[in-house]
Amino acid sequence: MLINVTRTGGFAGRERTASLDTEYRSDGPELEWLAERALSGECPADRAPVPDGFRYVVRVDGKLVELRDPYLTDEQRQLITAVLGEGA
Template sequence: MLITVTRTGGFAGGERTASLETTCRADGPALERLAELASDDDGAAGRTPVPDGFRYLVRLDDKLVRLQDPYLTEDQRQLIDTVLTAAA
């Protein structure tokens, strides 16, 4: 599974994109399960954006999920942090 995270917003208003391919990783199955759990709740739906909060576009192969702080679940936060950290 290819997981791509694009983070926008924040105090500086910058953008960061990172991708991670799970098939070549030892923790790939765990990341795929985390991605399934994270995509169950669309954290941006009907929510008012927070000033200087981060917004995320998370692409899970062909599925696109829109998320935003501070409305992330723990699964969503863990997935986003893993992808952004692995690509650094």
């Protein structure tokens, strides 16, 4: 499974993109579960943005979801953190 996350916004307004492929990772099954939960979870992209908040575009095998901070589910936040490799 190919997972891609793009983060925009925040105080500096920088864009950051990262991808990972779960095929050969020891944590692949967990990441795939998080990705499925993230895509099926609440997607509050239509909620009002918060000042300096992040916006995320998550792509998983061709499926796309747009998310905004601070309206992320726990699974969405864990997936974003795992892909970007830092606190979301």
